[in-house]
Amino acid sequence: MSLEPDALSADNHRTCTPTQRRGGAFIERQGRTLIDFSANDYLGLSTHPELAQVMAEAALEYGTGSTGSRLVSGDRAITHHLEAELAASMGAESALVFNSGYQMNVSLIPAIVGKGDLVIADKFVHASLIDGIRLSGAKLLRYRHNDMGHLEARLQSAKHSFSRVLIVTESVFSMEGDSAPISELIALKSMYNCELLIDEAHAWGVFGPNGMGLIAKEGVQNQCDYITATFGKSAGSAGAFVACSKERKNQLINTCRGFIYSTALPLPVIAVNRAALTKIKSMNCERETLIQTADQIRNTLSTAGFQTRGNSPIIPIILGENRTVLEAQSKLALAGCNVIAMRPPTVPDGEARLRIVITTHHTQAHIQTLIEAL
Ligand SMILES: Cc1ncc(COP(=O)(O)O)c(C=O)c1O
Structure with missing residues (x-):
């Protein structure tokens, strides 16, 4: 049929x-x-008529491309507006926009950890996170999917050998459709004094107050070091962002190779992402x-x-x-x-x-x- x-x-x-x-x-x-x-x-936002209209009008206003990396000619006020709106919506100090979730994950992780550091990741995290970890040169250990006992055992055995440890997980898993135990992750992160990166690609727009994700649902945004999400899913568009502290954002701007060495998103995409954020919240x-x-x-x-x-x-x-x-x-x-x-x-x-x-x-x-x- x-x-x-x-x-x-x-x-x-x-x-x-x-x-x-x-x-x-x-x-x-x-x-x-x-x-x-x-x-x-x-x-269903990828075909929403109002968003299509925003994109068309923005193309007439700004042109089709951003003309360069944000550190060269691609930085515009509209992108700063989007980042400020994202930070406020996520309950974070700041946000930084990337060209896609994949590009963000492969460049973000190497900007956080490197050789001599340890990353402990859920067994089912997305390929982009694994690729970022591999590129960073940090040692990678996996824990059984959503198994906090196994994660804790990993943290326990690593605590004297590594000065910097990053836990990496998704909040909603793309192939399982299930969710991570956010509050237990936060508790372990603070108990073992390490950093936590949670990819909300499949939760952002779908869960939490105003759709701002599972971390917002738990009200623990300021306890997660890096919250990432993409505009390619619920926003029906393209691009991605990390919500983090101002200090971390400044460090990323100067060290994230995928941010520094890539032409910024076209401004009509930035415009539609602002409109999609407002729409998602409603x-x-x-x-x-x-x-x-x-x-x-x-x-x-x-x-x-x-x-x-x-x-x-x-x-x-x-x-x-x-x-x-x-x-x-x-x-x-x-x-x-x-x-x-x-x-x-x-x-x-x-x-x-x-x-x-x-x-x-x-x-x-x-x-x-x-x-x-x-
Ligand atoms: C958990 C997760 N992170 C990141 C990505 C990549 O995002 P993007 O499609 O914006 O590159 C995906 C895409 O499937 C994903 O499932």
């Missing part, structure tokens, strides 16, 4: 034209229009519905015997073998649903899975189509 955009039911809150909607809940694959359950566009109602809908789907699937995980709009269904998950992906595509099969090394061996992502674009009709197809 292949759904056309006009099949959108009335309960979709969007009022875009059909062309705009096509990019929202739908995706073109091999000449067919499928309902998309793969995009990280949790709040969407508490949509966030609540999104989480409830994802929980209901998870319950329906586990009642039907599927092995699901998580507590976020990311719903993995663990199928085990690569062949099984690829067959499931093809079956879903034939039924009109685009769901991506995630296989090792992106996920652990023997844990190949379908990764279903629910967004505010999805209607009950879309979800029904997915559940029937599974």
